[in-house]
Amino acid sequence: MAKDPIGFTLSAVNKVAGSTWIDKLGLRKPAERIAYYSTRAGFQVLNTANDQLQRARQLFPLRMTPEDKDSSRVFDLTLSEEQQLICDSLDLFARTVLRPQAASMDECALLSDEIREQVRELGLVEAVIPESMGGYMRAQSALTSLLITERLAWGDMGLTLGLLGNMSAANVLIRWGTPEQQKRWLPALVSQPQANATLAVNEPGILFIPHELKTTLGHCDNGYKLNGTKCLVPLAEQADLLLVPAQMPNGRIRVAIVDSALKGITVTRDDGMGVRAAQLCEVHFEQVEIDEANLLGTLDFNYQHFTDLASLAVCGLAIGTCQAVLDYVIPYCNQRYAFGEPISHRQSIAFTVADIAIELESMRLLAQRAASRHDQKLPSHREIYLARVLCAEKSMEIATRGVQLLGGHGFIKEHPVERWYRDLRVIATLYSGLHA
């Protein structure tokens, strides 16, 4: 029986409350306090949520379906109840699970099996799979994926990049996969033990253009041979499944579904400035044999649409991490004294905080509009592009301002702002790893 949204929320709360790792990390007391406050309000919602959900379904039977581009809908920034429930539970998870381990996972460049298991139990992948394919969403939603990415990234960007590989692969397979590809891979992404998937798009070198790939799929007797090098690939060492876009002989780009056990694949760690928990790798493909059946989707596969949704997910990483910066600098600037008063009483400090908030809200509105247009089947390419342009520029600005506000303390590992600074540098560059 597929989990419904309430089950999803309860399971999230339950995982936190019922686990042993929470004691190991000395987090039980703080987690309980948070759980109390967030569920006191939350459960009142939960009690009525089922009814409301039923009602909502009757009211909007066509929501997120093609007919949905009805322009008589009101301008409304309110999340659906499902989305709100997912956000609330992921906020709790990010705060109590991801954030406390972020520093050590970054330091050790590690993503523990324990965290992975907790995320699997959360049912994130099921959350994006439509009912018709055994999940519980009524329809696939880029906005929901964006929200999931954002909320987890608040906890830690590196962990999120590593943890969302399966959700991203599921998004890809649901959107483009043939029924056979979906049947083969979707169950593996949610089962126990779980197959690990990752997306390999970036290629080494300056001025990478995702539409001009050097990786190729050349014809051979039994199908195709994959050749080339991909980089910024999260968790490639542990991946069972790689989604690899490459140039076809006819000039088009298709995505190869690559079983990592195939011959000719070499994975080397290529850790970077940040997102170290995601254990970025370079993956080299040499004469790797790919069946026609393992080319994602059919001939009408739209690669631009594919990279758009990667960009949208990257916007989610940026928004969540920048929200973390804002939420951190506010209490810091209020508590830090200089010249006899909190530094937040100085305009140069206070205005910096205000500007962070303005640009963060700008990033969020652009990304949400793009995602919402996508879900309404309205043209969204331009909107996603612009959201990415803004997120790339403003997120790094927010990160460096975050460090600056803490002064010397921002430069040392006592505080997380130096990590966010390192993490956010990847936003402008990243195409691998995620898919909304």
Add this chain to the structure above:
Amino acid sequence: MNLEIPRKFNAIIHQAHQVAAEIFRPISRKYDRVEHAYPVELDMLASIMDGMNDSDFHGGAGASKLRQRKERDAAIVNGTNMSTVLGLIELCWGDVGLALSLPRQGLGNAAIAAVATPEQLERFKHLWAAMAITEPGAGSDSASITTTARLEDDEYVINGEKIFVTAGSRCDAVVVWATLDKSLGRKAIKSFVIEKGTPGMELARLEKKLGIRASDTATLVFSDCRVPRENLLGNPAIDDKQGFSGVMQTFDNTRPVVAAMAVGVARASFELTRELFSREGLQADYLLPVFTNHAAIAEMYRMEADLEAARLLTLKAAWMADNGMPNSMEASMAKAKAGRVANAITLRCAELCGSLGYSEKQLLEKWARDSKILDIFEGTQQIQQLIIARRLLDKSSTELR
């Protein structure tokens, strides 16, 4: 979630755009050159606007309709705040100065709409009301104004000097901020409706300006100017908690409108620049990563993203006002972002277009001058940052000054 403009606003957007394209644009340069000449073309427009604003269809639009919904119920609506910002974006795409000169669309009308009693609303509804707050010695620090209002018999006697009064010479009335007792600080500040022709009210001069020259900016002097006591807007009691903050709340409704004006003029510059570029074969395809484009195209992308952000922040603030959500921080965010990006975009477009951008043959240089005021009036960039920062950091105006 839906961030698209509902179809029901198509008509008002279309109407406003027609006014901008067919009436404002053709006379835009003319009234930039002959500052202080009255744009007679606007008179015929006034009745059209009145019709637009009073239409029952989605509650109308315009300055006199800007009211925060008091109650919050379940159903989300898009109302008069939304339609007003959408209309102003289009009008200011045409010309900011002319939009500010539209009869009966003054900021004073917004102030009356926000704080007037029902009786006053009825009495003043046909007035074109300007807003007079700033004094030679008090701008952003509006709590320190020195214009006084003294109650004598059944009349208030107003004394003082007001500057930077937009539409101050063309309006029918002015909403004047004055203090009942200077020693009592901001809580003694009230606003008064003073109709044109009231003895003791004198138009001292009109300013010559960097931009928005089609709009008159007046200095008004009040010497023992007597108005009926019923012309004090709202509650006359000094200890009334809604006093100064009540008047300040006017700004929660008008800041998104000024943000909308900024979005309009920035869009004008952006669209013309894009057109001039495409004539030279430089076109945006939204495909390549930003740094692999022509530098000018990369700059166009950044400007377009900022413009879109300003537009969405503006719509969000208006949406909140329409649905009774407190929006003071969001209104300031919209105003801060839109004010600064409109100025930056219009200046950059003038630069990108080279001599075409600088020459009076095009309107780009004019828009680059017009936009500057939008980052200043209705609260400067810095005042918006103060409001946002105080809210985020939970600081009072005595702590974060």
